[in-house]
Amino acid sequence: MNISSFQQAIQTAIADHTPLQLIGGNSKKFYGREITGLPLHLAEYRGILSYEPSELMITARAGTPLQEIIATLANKNQCLAFEPPLFSETTTLGGIIACGFSGPARPYSGAARDFVLGVKCLNGKGEMLNFGGQVMKNVAGYDVSRLMVGALGTLGVLLEISCKVLPLPCETETIRLPITSESEALAIILKYTHANLPITASCFEGEGVYLRLAGANLSAVRKEITSDVYLEPQPGQQFWQQLRDQQLDFFQTNQAIWRLSVPATTPPLKLAGKTLIEWGGALRWLRSELSAQEIREVVTAVGGHAILFRGGNRQGEIFHPLPLNLETLHQRLKAQFDPHNILNRNKMYATW
Amino acid sequence: MRPDQHILQRLLDFLPSDCVLLSEESIRPYECDGLSAYTAKPAAVVLPNTQAQVQQVVSFCRHNKIPLVVRGAGTGLSGGALPHPDGILLSLAKFKRILSLDIDNRTARVEPGVRNLAISQAVAAHGLYYAPDPSSQIACTIGGNVAENSGGVHCLKYGLTVHNILAIKVLTMEGEFLTIGSEALDSPGYDLLALLTGSEGLLGIILEVTVKLLPKPEQAQVLLAAFDSILKAGQAVANIIAAGIIPAGLEMMDNLAIRAAEDFAKVGYPKDAEAILLCELDGNSEEVQQQLVHVQAILRLNGAISLRQSENEQQRLQFWAGRKNAFPAVGRLSPDYYCMDGTIPRKHLATVLEGIHELSVQYGLPVANVFHAGDGNLHPLILYDANKQGELHNAERLGGKILELCVQVGGTITGEHGVGMEKLDQMCVQFTSEELTQFHAVKAVFDPENLLNPGKAIPTLHRCAELGAMHVHQGQTRFPELERF
Numbered sequence: 077m078n079i080s081s082f083q084q085a086i087q088t089a090i091a092d093h094t095p096l097q098l099i100g101g102n103s104k105k106f107y108g109r110e111i112t113g114l115p116l117h118l119a120e121y122r123g124i125l126s127y128e129p130s131e132l133m134i135t136a137r138a139g140t141p142l143q144e145i146i147a148t149l150a151n152k153n154q155c156l157a158f159e160p161p162l163f164s165e166t167t168t169l170g171g172i173i174a175c176g177f178s179g180p181a182r183p184y185s186g187a188a189r190d191f192v193l194g195v196k197c198l199n200g201k202g203e204m205l206n207f208g209g210q211v212m213k214n215v216a217g218y219d220v221s222r223l224m225v226g227a228l229g230t231l232g233v234l235l236e237i238s239c240k241v242l243p244l245p246c247e248t249e250t251i252r253l254p255i256t257s258e259s260e261a262l263a264i265i266l267k268y269t270h271a272n273l274p275i276t277a278s279c280f281e282g283e284g285v286y287l288r289l290a291g292a293n294l295s296a297v298r299k300e301i302t303s304d305v306y307l308e309p310q311p312g313q314q315f316w317q318q319l320r321d322q323q324l325d326f327f328q329t330n331q332a333i334w335r336l337s338v339p340a341t342t343p344p345l346k347l348a349g350k351t352l353i354e355w356g357g358a359l360r361w362l363r364s365e366l367s368a369q370e371i372r373e374v375v376t377a378v379g380g381h382a383i384l385f386r387g388g389n390r391q392g393e394i395f396h397p398l399p400l401n402l403e404t405l406h407q408r409l410k411a412q413f414d415p416h417n418i419l420n421r422n423k424m425y426a427t428w
Numbered sequence: 429m430r431p432d433q434h435i436l437q438r439l440l441d442f443l444p445s446d447c448v449l450l451s452e453e454s455i456r457p458y459e460c461d462g463l464s465a466y467t468a469k470p471a472a473v474v475l476p477n478t479q480a481q482v483q484q485v486v487s488f489c490r491h492n493k494i495p496l497v498v499r500g501a502g503t504g505l506s507g508g509a510l511p512h513p514d515g516i517l518l519s520l521a522k523f524k525r526i527l528s529l530d531i532d533n534r535t536a537r538v539e540p541g542v543r544n545l546a547i548s549q550a551v552a553a554h555g556l557y558y559a560p561d562p563s564s565q566i567a568c569t570i571g572g573n574v575a576e577n578s579g580g581v582h583c584l585k586y587g588l589t590v591h592n593i594l595a596i597k598v599l600t601m602e603g604e605f606l607t608i609g610s611e612a613l614d615s616p617g618y619d620l621l622a623l624l625t626g627s628e629g630l631l632g633i634i635l636e637v638t639v640k641l642l643p644k645p646e647q648a649q650v651l652l653a654a655f656d657s658i659l660k661a662g663q664a665v666a667n668i669i670a671a672g673i674i675p676a677g678l679e680m681m682d683n684l685a686i687r688a689a690e691d692f693a694k695v696g697y698p699k700d701a702e703a704i705l706l707c708e709l710d711g712n713s714e715e716v717q718q719q720l721v722h723v724q725a726i727l728r729l730n731g732a733i734s735l736r737q738s739e740n741e742q743q744r745l746q747f748w749a750g751r752k753n754a755f756p757a758v759g760r761l762s763p764d765y766y767c768m769d770g771t772i773p774r775k776h777l778a779t780v781l782e783g784i785h786e787l788s789v790q791y792g793l794p795v796a797n798v799f800h801a802g803d804g805n806l807h808p809l810i811l812y813d814a815n816k817q818g819e820l821h822n823a824e825r826l827g828g829k830i831l832e833l834c835v836q837v838g839g840t841i842t843g844e845h846g847v848g849m850e851k852l853d854q855m856c857v858q859f860t861s862e863e864l865t866q867f868h869a870v871k872a873v874f875d876p877e878n879l880l881n882p883g884k885a886i887p888t889l890h891r892c893a894e895l896g897a898m899h900v901h902q903g904q905t906r907f908p909e910l911e912r913f
Contacts, residue, residue, distance in 0.1 A: 130666040131773055131804075153672055182613065189619055190591050203862045211771040212803035213588065213843035215577050215626045216851070216858055217886065218870050222590070222622030231618070243672035266532065272555075272643045274712075292673075293714045339611035341532045358613045380612045396616040401604045405873060406617050412869035424617070 077120040079204060082233060085116050086202035086418065095421040098229040100139060101166030104175055108228055108423045110390040118233065119168055125236065126210070129154055132241050133193065133210055138170025138234040145169055149241055157185040157242040159277075161320045170234040176226025179320040180277035180288070183340070183355045189225040191240045197224060197232035200414025210238045223409075229420040230428075231413040245276070245290035249297065250312030251305040253285045258344040261285045262357050266341065269356055273297055279319055280353040281326055288316055319354070326352045329363055332388035334371055336360040338380030345374055361385075368393055395424055403427075430514045431494050436472045439516075442484045449473040458517050461502040461509040462564070465766070465820055466849050470497070470511035475519045479599070479635050485518055486633070487603050495882050496601070498629050500540060500572030503564040505767055506848030508576065508628045508884060515882075518633070520571055526550050527636065534641040535594060535611060540571025540634045544578075547639060556641040559586035562844070563752050571634045577626030579844035581677045581751065582708075584802035588844070590625040592640045598624060598632035601875040611638065623870070628846050628885040631874040645710035648676060649720055650747045653732040654701035658682060661703035662777040664730035665801045668707065671726060673719055677708035678802030679751050682781075685758060685796040685809070689750040692757030697750050698734055705732075705801065706751055708744075754798045755809065762794070762811035766823045770834030771843035774804045783833045784808055791826040793819070805843035806834070832857050847885045855885075856892035864889060 089096050095113035102119075122139035129152040136145055143165055149155050159179030160172040173195075178187045194208030208214055208221035224232055255261045261280035268287055269275060274297065277288035289297050307315070318324050327333065336345065340357040349364025364371065368384065375382045381396035398406060407428050410417070417428065439448045449455050450472050459467040471494070476482050489496040495515030502509050511517040523539035526547070530536070531554050536547060544565040548557040561580035562568055568578070574596060579588045586592070595609030609621040624631055655661040661680055668675065681689065683702050690697040697704055705727070709719045720737065727735055738744035750757075758765050772780050781797065788795040788810075798807040808830055812823040831841040831854045841847070841854040855864070867886045871878065 128775065130670040131775060132669060133773075176614075176619070186587070186591060187614065189622055190587065199866065203866075205860075205863050205866055207863070209771075209838070209840050211773060211805075211839050211843070213579055213583065213771045213800070213805045214840040215844060215846055216840050216842050216855065217847070217863070217867050218631075219577070219590070219622050219626055220866070220870070222619055225619055225622075226614075227618055243674065246672070270532075272646070291711065291715055293712075293718045296712045296714045337612040337614050339533055340613075341530075355613060379610050381610075381614075381616045383616070398617050399607075401606055402608075402617060402620070405606075405620070408873040409618060409870070412873055413866070 077117070079198070079235060082116065082118070082121075082198055082235075083202040083204070086198060086200065086233075089114060089418045090416045095418045098174070098233060098420055100168035100171035100174075101141065101164065103164040103167040104171055106386050107175060109394050109426065111420065111422050113421060116233070118170060119166070121235065122168070124148060132212070133238060134241055135210055135236060135238040136169050137236055138168060138173070140169045141165065142167045142169055142172055150244065153244050154241045155244050156191065156239060158182060158188045158191055159185070159320055160188060161322065163321060169237055173225055173237050174227065174229045174234060180279065180316055180354060183358055184276045185242070189222045192221050192225050192237065193240055194238040195221040195224050195234055196236040197234050199232050200416055200419050204235070205232070208238065212240060228423045230410060230424055231419070233419065246292050247294045248288065248290040248309070248312070249294055250307040250315060251287050251289070251301060252307055253305055254283070255280070255285045256283055258351060258353070261353065262344065265356055271300070273300070275356075277316055278354065278356050281324060282350065282352070286315060288312070324352070326350065326361065326363070330387065331363045331365065332384060333386040334362040334364060335383040335385040336362055336371070336375050336380055338375060338378050342378045342380070345378070347371060347374055372396060393426070398425075431471050431492060435492055439472060439474060439485075439488065442488075443474060443476060443481055447475050447477060447481070449475070458499065458502070458511060458519070461499070461504045461507060463505050463507040463510070463848065463850055465814070466507045466510050468511045468513045470513070470515055470517040473517045473519060475522055477522050482518065482599060482633060482635065483603055485516065486599060486601060489516060489879055490601060490603065490877065493877070493879065495879055497881050498633050500569035500575070501543070501567050503568040504572060504576060504846065504848065505769070506842070506846040506850040508846050508848035508881070509572075510849050512882065520569070523571075523635070530611070531556070533611060535638055536641060537636060537638045538570055539636060540574075541569050544568050544570055544573055551641055555644050557644050558639050559592050559642050560589050563755065570637050570639065574625055574634050574637055575627065575629045576844070576846045579800070579805065581679055581748070581800065584678060584800070585674050585676045586642065590622055593621070593625065593637055594640055595638040596621065596624060596634050597636035599635055600632045601877065601880045606632065609638070626846070628848065629881040630871055630885055631880070633880070645676070647713045647716045648708055648710040648744060649716055650738040650744045651707045651720065651723060651727065652697070652736045652747050653705045653707070653727040654698040654734040655703045655705070655731060656701065656733055658703045658781055659778050660731040661705050662774065662801070664705060664727055664732070666774060667726050667730060668723055669802070671722065673709075673723060675707045675723070675802060676710040677706065678800075679706040680704070680799040680801040681751065681754065682797040684794065685754055685798050688757040688761050688796060689754045692760060693750045693753050695746045695750040696736075701733065706747055751798070758796045758809045758811065761796075763813040763815065764811075764820070766810040766812060766827055767845070768808045768810065768827045768830050769805070769842050769845040770831050770839055771803070771805045772834050772837050772839035774801070776837040776839075780806065780833055780837060784830055787826055787829050787833075791822055793823055793826055800843070803843075804839070828854055849884055852887040852891060853895055855887045856895055861889050861892065864892070
């Protein structure tokens with residue numbers, strides 16, 4: 077597969093009035109609205125194009141397996157600091173960026189969008205466009221490369237992506253505090269956060285609060301937290317990997333899984349179901365039979381939004397409805413990037 | 429077309445008289461921003477007190493098809509707040525309230541006219557601060573910082589404005605108030621917060637900003653290393669980063685900049701050095717001490733001819749004072765200076781500095797170089813005398829060539845100052861006509877009548893065609909031997 081074959085597919089789609097479904101590693105098929113359309117397979121357009129550790133930057137084709145990128149970086153003691161989830165070994169860089177997924181480190185190191193420096197993409201007219209670049213600081217033109225992050229392929233087909241990378245921390249520790257109350261867990265996480273400990277991940281799964289601490293030197297931390305709460309390195313790392321990749325028991329269910337994004341200090345939400353907390357309180361996973369409306373009412377009231385992440389009705393409103401004036405802008409943006417509405421039509425919202 | 433006085437008088441129908449400036453002498457102070465080589469007198473200047481008044485100004489401009497340019501403190505260096513000669517200049521100077529602090533969530537909601545440094549000062553008692561610190565932070569406002577996606581000397585570790593804000597309230601040219609982002613870490617739909625940040629006042633008027641606050645690091649220390657060649661200093665930077673250390677700040681200055689800064693600020697920079705590096709490390713004290721030892725070893729290994737470590741907070745600030753005052757210091761060497769702002773992949777530093785030197789000789793104008801070395805953002809300062817016939821023009825041409833050189837090695841024409849009015853021609857070099865057309869399409873989404881800060885940031889295709897500039901994307905023209913991707 078090469079770029080001109082993708083361009084050809086877009087031209088054909090325009091001529092036939094048939095939308096395209098963009099498919100990378102197909103590891104996140106569960107996500108977003110269920111759509112129809114001719115599949116455009118992108119995973120074969122792969123390979124790392126440039127990586128120099130001292131430039132803190134990697135450029136790769138969108139179809140490059142995320143696993144390959146993580147391994148290449150780890151080989152030089154570096155990482156994608158937004159800790160993207162690896163839902164399967166086929167997960168691609170392009171898929172992660174298109175979905176805008178970040179892992180447990182997100183509130184502490186930044187989100188996927190924070191690390192994207194530039195993209196090469198095709199818009200819905202099949203034009204090849206470059207935005208951003210391969211350097212850390214770049215304010216030439218609108219920041220279209222970050223706009224593409226989380227746009228679910230509705231604005232363009234990602235071809236190449238440049239990301240900022242960071243060194244892996246020298247030392248990592250995981251502590252586990254046996255706490256079963258949600259409000260107590262939130263309070264403890266806040267307390268530790270305010271103690272200015274080098275926290276790089278946090279989680280409450282119903283039976284304990286987990287905190288990951290990392291840095292160049294953790295001796296000061298070990299003086300402050302001296303009790304027997306430390307996990308051995310191996311189970312510690314495994315916990316965060318399973319949380320990141322949604323392999324913990326919490327995620328093994330046929331129930332709908334909701335992703336609630338709220339201000340970190342929001343008290344426990346009064347929603348029937350089982351909750352797992354991440355991101356210092358800013359991300360609440362909810363397993364629940366409640367209706368979308370019931371959940372969204374509660375989440376909206378605290379200034380957050382709710383995504384039906386897995387399961388449930390995939391033809392319904394997966395993403396939180398937008399206020400009318402923002403919805404108008406979204407539709408116009410979509411029309412300016414993809415005037416024939418052929419790229420992942422209706423993947424995000426039912427009306428466009 | 430410049431609006432008639434009788435139309436402008438109607439501004440007084442909805443604005444108090446002390447909020448409208450119409451006379452020539454009252455308007456004059458607004459004729460330029462930090463890029464004083466470009467001036468234009470607007471038809472009127474308005475300084476509203478309330479968001480409702482801003483909305484009325486927008487409605488007035490839309491109704492009468494009058495261009496509108498919004499201005500914060502006017503410290504920008506690319507002419508982004510340069511008035512439109514037929515338009516109204518809207519100053520947000522009166523919007524300087526801190527609306528709320530949320531210490532638990534570590535956020536602050538502020539009006540756009542609040543100064544960058546004032547935010548950090550307001551939360552200092554809680555051990556917090558706002559990280560991006562452009563050199564103009566004493567004066568520049570947060571609204572302008574969002575419009576320009578401002579950086580600073582600490583952005584290698586702490587990011588740019590886009591990484592440090594959570595939400596903005598925006599008024600579009602269509603008169604709609606939008607809330608973009610929230611106190612949560614993400615929002616539904618497209619990342620409009622990223623799109624609006626750095627949009628140079630072309631997409632909307634920023635009326636409120638919610639910023640992230642960070643805890644002040646327990647300790648910060650600066651190393652000052654001198655080198656007898658820029659190459660060695662550049663290699664030291666690469667090796668520090670390859671060793672897995674992300675300094676809080678990592679700055680380089682060349683000999684001309686060192687001499688100017690030392691004469692001006694008297695902070696103890698070695699004037700005979702070809703280059704100095706300032707490397708700040710922060711964190712808890714164990715971490716800082718460990719990294720200091722490591723970085724000192726790397727600096728020595730790469731041939732540092734002298735090496736000093738700040739002994740106390742006062743000395744740390746003193747070491748920085750020279751760097752932060754580098755622009756005014758260079759300004760003393762020459763009647764005028766012109767500050768450029770390209771970013772390059774750091775590995776091409778030697779090639780680019782050599783190229784700048786050649787161009788400097790060719791155009792007969794000295795160039796001092798100040799460099800955010802950690803993230804590759806280069807600020808060549810071109811010295812000239814505006815009173816000498818043709819020198820400004822010459823400086824602009826030299827500056828343009830330097831930026832083209834940055835693009836040729838895979839870099840960009842602006843790292844943090846923005847395109848504004850200044851770098852429109854170089855945009856034609858960096859972007860294809862399809863890309864520029866896509867930018868114009870984005871503009872049309874927010875401002876279909878092209879009334880908000882028109883003519884800035886994105887050149888018309890017509891302009892690029894007339895210029896005859898050749899688009900060079902990581903170009904194959906001048907340095908074919910360089911590795912590209």
